Amino acid sequence: MSGGVFTTLFALGVALAAPLLWAALGELIIEQSGVLNIGIEGVMLIGAFGCAYAYVRSGSMVAGIATAMGCGAACGLVLALLYVRLGADQIVTGILFSVIALAGTTVLADRLLGTDVAEKTGQLDIPGLSEIPFFGTVLFSQDPLVYAAIVAVPLVSYLMSGTWFGLYVRAIGARPRAGETAGIGVRALRTWALVIGCVLTAIGGASLVVATSGGFSPNLTAGRGFIALAVVVLARWKPLWAAAAALLFGVAQALQFVADELGFLAHVPSDVLLMLPYLLTVVAVVFAAGSRYPAACGVPYRPGSA
């Protein structure tokens, strides 16, 4: 890592933002379809575990990421069964799903993985570009999943605003009855949104593993899924804004690691710096207060009932 303290700050910020961004991209698809997935933390954690297991056992990062995506899809189906098919309360089910994921991955990691880690690290300098001052280090000297996240932003943006899928998802998230009477299978489409969204969320978990030597530890995600929920609100369900909001949190979290070199922060107690991302989230949510959840978000839908 070369360059000044701000280069370091932003390079770290981007790295810390990537998992948040993946999760936020996934969540915004899900929320736009009318499902509030508070189980996001659990999905990330399961994705991280799946990735670590496959990565460590096979030595292949690609296998790790693919496994995480599979885990994400499976989580999406299970959650769809609960939220969409059975109409279980989404807030409470989501929190409990996260509780189960935390306990379950802890037990499984203990039994299946121990503390093994993969052989290599993920960083991949992009030839040429990584030499550019500041931006080279900040953007082009990162993990593959950081680059992929940057690519995913316009793709998700296109998915949501340039495709029939996106149009339908937005419609059923605002007025599911309107979608249903127009012939859209609301529950099927929400299931798809959950599966796609959870795959992205799980990649967010995988990115934590890929960035940190491929090992797993209990509670590896450390609440990042919950922060991603706030990122989505702050971003007003827009992928580009999600990138900006995730970066804001990443940089806020990175601040503590360069505080010594930033004269004005050197004497702020480290606990206060640790609180910063959370307080920032609260402030952000207050300022994003005008941002409304999609009208039907969180409301279980029963076909044919008023």
Add this chain to the structure above:
Amino acid sequence: GDDNKDSSGDAASTDDTSTAAADETPKKIGLLTTGTQNDKNWGEAFTIGAKAAADASGAKLTVVDNLNEPPQYAQQGASLGQEGYDMVLMALGTIQEVQLKLAKQFPDTLWCGYGIAPDNAPENTCFVDALQEQAAFLGGVAAGLATKTNVIGAVNGFEFPQLTRQPEAYALGARCVNPDVTFVQKYINSWTDAALGKAAAKGLISQKADVLLAPLTTATNGLIAAARESDGVWVMPEYFDSNDTAKEVILTSVLFDLQTLAEDVYTKGLNGDLKPGEMLPYTLAELPDGGVAPFYEDEAVLGADGVAKVDEIKQKIIDGDIKVPSTDEIGTVGTGSKIDPASIGC
């Protein structure tokens, strides 16, 4: 847990039946620990020691791992106390209240904990402490000899004296052999958050640190990743010889020989060799594998002279020629960079 049979005593009738248990039945010992039995870290070290003691004495051992919070120790401890265990060692530094409470509730069990004995400790307690500052000091010696930038660092979990003494002693150890060394560090308020560990490490690396102490558990993975992505940066894990995990970036590991410590305290406890409420501070002299792990393929980094220097200083600590300051003196942030090395015998 390995053993899952034997529920001889009906748990519902707890009271005084346990006195009837005579010498014929094998003794039951328990280990409650943070981390896991196979974590190549704290938990595994204690488990190995406990198993050795159990094998030698024929006692039945139950290990319950992954206990991180005091209430878990309280509940799990009570569960063992209720089953009439003879001795339980609780391997976490932050649960003395729980230990004392259990000792009161289950007077027939010997409750040992990792920590400093309080005043008026109950009779059925014992306290063990590895003087971790000594081994960390030795890690610092190796770091001071290995560093090319003359900056060394540490990424720490939580800030409290029993932890803080380690990076501070590490800094002092480095200054003992290399007066030009400066020390940088970060606390990340987690033992396990690898992503934060990595970011912290990268922050230190950007300040030119090239040997990083890791008084952490799984967050160490983040340091390893950061080192792999930077040239010439070494990581120094703690508690267990972790070289195999990532040979190319692990210089050595700081070891407290908790295996020997655990085996010793169980053996003494089972043999009745402990005084009521005894405090057992283990120094490098009593822990043969304490200090730093072998350097393996990385000996060249220090050179033969350097390796010899590390051994020499270890001997000096054992002999008392170098007096590594105790927790009281070195348990607050910044002390390791202030104390004059000459004043302790360097």
Add this chain to the structure above:
Amino acid sequence: MTQPDAPGLALLHDRRLSVLAALLASLAVIAAIVLALSADPFTVFSTIVDSSLGSKFTFGQTVMIGAILVLTGLAAAIPFSAHLWNVGGEGQLYFGAFAAFAATQVVGGLPGWLLPFVVLAAGMAAGALWGLIPGVLKTVADANEVITSLMMSFVAILVAGVAINDIWPEGFGGQTESIPANAALPYVWQAADIDIGIVVALVAAVVAWVLIARTRVGFEIRAAGLNPRAARAGGIDVRRLPMVTFALGGACAGAAGAIAVVGVNDSLIQNFSQNYGFLGIAVAIVARLNPLAIVPSAALFAILSVGSNGLEVQAGLSPAMGQILGAVFVIMLLAFQVVRLRYPEAGTS
């Protein structure tokens, strides 16, 4: 709502069949998980009961954890009754614990008959204050309370960390020094380590029930929870309710934090809460937000929580199984609509 005594229930479809289905389904799923881990479901069940109620010590723990869960359950149930999602019980618990400990240090000189109650009051006040933050933000800025209350939990845990590591550290770390002896809550049954924390919790449950079912403000909370528009048109000051309910809920969680400090642990400990704040949500849901039903519901979760400690020794299973079993159970209740929260029809405006 045919039963005027069943307050605050935003929900109501209790067909016996779905209860039975939920019970059978959760038993089946739990048994499948247990069998998959090659353990015996019956052993698991008997171990949980035995390890939580089988001796006076574990019984005492079950009672005290039950007391904490009653209070965190109320912390969720009171705002939930107004359809406000306080998921920050964990933070209110920590901040209450922090303040309770601080009180023992600041006014530790008070006489022993008074001090514990001052400490409890400090915990309640602090919990209420912490709850008020998302409540006020909801009222004045319409800020999403799920996220703000959750984020404030992370902050509160760090605040407690400052107290533990920087202000009143105990030599060995991870906890503060012990509270002065005269601050400890009086015992109800000393041998089992049960103190008046349980009495506080039971009284709180009854008071909360009276509040919700029998008072004007409770009427307003229920009405606003079921239909805020109609409640407002009826003259209820609905903008006040986020503050009122979050403060009341926070006070309950704060009391739980105080009990953890001066009742259970005798010091402020890093990570002393085993997700009690979050478990409170499950407790409240199983009780269908009825404050009186929260007592048995909390007992159930306390039994699971304490009882699962025997699993390692008796069944070779991780104690973490207890949490999984509890969560599976509640999810089944929700999935089979045994417990259902009602939502206003979306997108009609």
Add this chain to the structure above:
Amino acid sequence: MHGVSKRYGDTLANDAVDLTLHRGEVHAVLGENGAGKTTLMSTLFGLVAPDAGRIEIDGTEARIGSPQDALELGVGMVHQHFMLVPDLTVAENVVLGTERPFNLSLRRPAVERSVREAGERFGIAIDPAARTGALPVEIQQRVEILKLLYRGAEILILDEPTAVLGPAQIDSLLEVLASLRDEGRAIAIVTHKLPEVMAIADRVTVLKSGRRVLSGERGSFDAASLARAMTGAELPELPPRAARADVADTVRLRTKGLVVAGRGGRAVGGADIEVREGEVLGVAGVEGNGQRELFGALTGELAADEGSIEIDGRPVTGLSPRALHEAGLAYVPADRQGAGLVLDMSVADNLALAAVPAGRFDTRGLLRRKAIRAEAERLIESFRIVPDDPDLPVASLSGGNQQKVVLARELARRPAVLIAASPTQGLDVGAAADVHRRLLDVRERGTAVLLISYDLDELRQLSDRILVLHRGAVVYETDAERVDIDELGMAMAGHQPVA
């Protein structure tokens, strides 16, 4: 449709109903509230799965399990509450559901062009790029119809399409329907308004309690025979309205220059309104011309941006609902289930909904439950609310009785001013007459009544004076006795009547 039956719990919503729709015909479906009209139509559209019966289309048995199936078979439905997504454009709403979701390429210009072309083809021109939620209600209804035609629907179902329209809009809607019929489509229309039936229906079916009680072709029925079939009785007569001469001329409700913001601009722009003691002032207008905002501002749900409101000479602008209650205001919201009642609470609690927050039913915060119950029993008796059990959840009451609960609660305060918005919308004839009687009753006692309604007949029956709101402005005002129905209709459509 043959022998269609549907049971909801204890109610048999449809009982072996037969219904035949012919190409090139308009078929009116009539009946009281809860007669099963919507259920029958929803069955045809695949929203409701019937317990028995079958559906044939063009002679072949059709399986309609979902709206998707229905649309594929050429069956489309315009719902009573529009099924449009407000934040999407007209074009997006129209094409919703026409492509498979994983057909990824959504090309906006092409979509808008084809929607524009379709509109021109069917004579329903709407800007495809407009945001749907911002359009007036009659245009939204066109969007709904276009949506169906765009998909090639041959059988159109319209559920109470005229409930919210003014006479001019109704006429033009009927014209559109007539031309669609003449192109050979089959149209089913559900309505409570007999004149429309007489104007357009080629065939009628009358339902009562889920059973078909009458069906016939044009010529075989008249308004009186239909009413008899629906209610089983003659149309009830309203009591004669007392002349207003005997009441004082005191103004009880007055607004001056009232401005209320709405979506994209002023919804109410500078209204001056006065309602006197013992007077009913009717507010006419097509839905979406500021009625909702006017009601909101008067009742404290919305903030007035400019201007003032007075009750009995006291300024009440910006007061909370509770303070407004104290100032003597009572109101019956149009959306009685959404804004008037707490459906999951008991009848007694709903009757006490305003009195409890006002502190009338507690001693030091503790509820006096006996008093609440006694008051509920009194109101139930005096308003003849059925069933007479105060502990039942109000959700289990019929629409008419729910409205009585709202009225009873509001009138129990003996208000100086009563504001009623569409108080009989969706109520059947008998229930509506009951409500009307109540309104005239409080007028007799000196209450000033502001009646906002889309139903011109109702306004003319009850009002002493009528004014017309168009785009948030009072464009016409007249004494009820002298009202000219054509002028009124013109004013509602936005044409200044010639003086």
